[in-house]
Amino acid sequence: MLRFILVLLFSFAIGPALGVTTKSPTLICDQWCASKFTSLAARRTCIRDAKNWKGSCYTCGPKASTTTKTLCGNGCVDLKKDRNNCGACRNVCKKYQSCDQGSCVCLAGLTLCGDSCRNLLTDNNNCGSCGNKCSGGMICSAGIGVCPAGMTSCNGVCKNLSKDKNNCGYCDVGCYGEALCTGGYCACPGGKTLCGEKCLDTMANDPNNCGWCGYQCQSGTCVGGKCVCPAGSGLCENKCFNFNTNNEHCRRCWNTCSLGTTCIAGQCTCPAGQSLCQGLWCATLENNNFACGKCGNMCMGNTVCVGRSCQCLNNRKLCDGWCTAVDYDRTNCGDCGVKASLFPSPDFLDLILHSAQITACAAEVFANAAWAKQYAANRVETLTMTIITVEPVVEYAQMADDVLRDFVTAMYVPKVG
Structure with missing residues (x-):
């Protein structure tokens, strides 16, 4: 009882100094504020709020309706949720943590x-x-x-x-080596080219890498990245050839001289006495049936090139484009277009050949006609006897000897001319 009286007297004594009058709502809040807050300003605030039935005394003090909050420092906090007073006063949750049921959680x-x-x-x-x-x-x-x-x-x-x-x-x-990676590719600096594992200047005078990697000048020299050939020569597939004398590269690359020609002074030339025809082959115009007298003049039929002109040989005559033996040809007998005449057989041959007529053209028969007739007369008897016993004519022809048949045929001599 004495203690209560002393606290009450203390409250009345300091009341005016704190700006608190005897009109405070309850003496309990005044006492609680005085005992809980060490700061004079905090005490005054607590007591002043209590007069209006609010503040710490009514939140977490003796006048609080619930016990969910606790006085920490100068204010009431929920120890289950306050991250600066989590589970206990001044227990601060770390960065990226929150207070959950009084524990700091992420x-x-x-x-x-x-x-x-x-x-x-x-x-x-x-x-x-x-x-x-x-x-x-x-x-x-x-x-x-x-x-x-x-x-x-x-x-x-x-x-x-x-x-x-x-x-x-x-x-x-x-x-x-000195190659650098640029855009995902190895590249050499200073205009050089990457050849295998080395950076080389292919535009210099390297005969083994002339112009690009591995390009070798097989003949001649490399100048400024190009294979250069001596005067009078040309470069064909990195090799120098003499355009004046090379048969495969005459005057230019791959201009090949045809069979029989030779590259002379850059021209495909035929041997002496021959001419180049169609630019492909050499021909002797004196006696070539395909180039008689000039290229392209072909001897037709069975004519032969002699002395640069197409001619007939062996005393034959050119009849309708064909060399014909007029001494023996029935349709060109003695001359072109002359047909051999038909003569009736002698009476005794009519019995044998049944008036058959035979045509022959043989100039040499004239010289031998008398002898032929005499020979035939000497054989008439034998021939007649044969015919009497042998028929028909076909069988006679098979039995007569070749010599007799030749001379019997020769007796039918036409008139030539």
């Missing part, structure tokens, strides 16, 4: 790794799981270590294949 989407909350989808030091660090220049994306845009993983290390000298265009494909 925000949604974050995971507690050690004493801090981490996003396992994007944290390079905790990628996919706590402590899983991304290495080799990789970054964490969706919980997996990947290379940044424009980079490629080569043996677990991110490389820029467009300019990495040791991984140019592809992993483990390096540029040799």
Whole structure:
């Protein structure tokens, strides 16, 4: 009782100093404010709010309707939710944490790794799981270590294949020597060309790399990246040829001289006494049936080129484009267009040949006609006897000897002319 009286007297004593009058709602709030707040300003605020039935006394003090909040410092807090006073006063939750039921927990989407909350989808030091660090220049994306845009993983290390000298265009494909990686390709500096593993100046005078890699000047020399041939020669497929004398490259590359011709002074030339016909072959115009007298003049029929003109041989005459033996030809008998006359057989041959008529053209018969007739007369008796016993005429023809038949035929001599 004595203690209560002393507190009450203390309240009345300090009341005017704190701006508090005897009109305060309750003496309990005044006492509570005086005992809980060490700061004079906080006490005054607490007592002043209590007069209006609000403030700390009514939130977490003796006049509070609930016990969900607790006085921490100069204010009332919910120890189950306040991240600066989580579970106890001044227990501050760390970054990316919230207070849940008096415990500090990580925000949604974050995971507690050690004493801090981490996003396992994007944290390079905790990628996919706590402590899983991304290495080799990789970054964490969706919980997996990947290379940044424009980079490629080569043996677990991110490389820029467009300019990495040791991984140019592809992993483990390096540029040799002084070559640099540009745009994913090995390229030589200073206008040089990459030939195998070396950078070479193919536009200089290198006979083994003239103009481009591996191009060799088989003859001649390399000047400014081009194979140069001696005077009078030309370059055909990186080899020099004498255009004045080479039969395969006469005057120009691949101008091949035809069979029988020879390249002389850049022209395909025939041997002496021959002429080049159609630019393909050499011909002797004196006696060539396909070029008689001049190229393209072909001897027709059975004529023969003699002395640059088409002629008939062996006393034959040219009849309708064909060399004909007029001494023997029935339709050209003695001359072109003259047909041999028909003579009746002698009476005794009519019995044998049944008035058959035989035509013959033989100039030499005139000289032998008398002898032929005498020979035939000497055989008449034998011939007649044969015919009497043998019929028909076909069988006679088979039995008569060849000599007799030849001379019987020769007796029918036409008149020539």
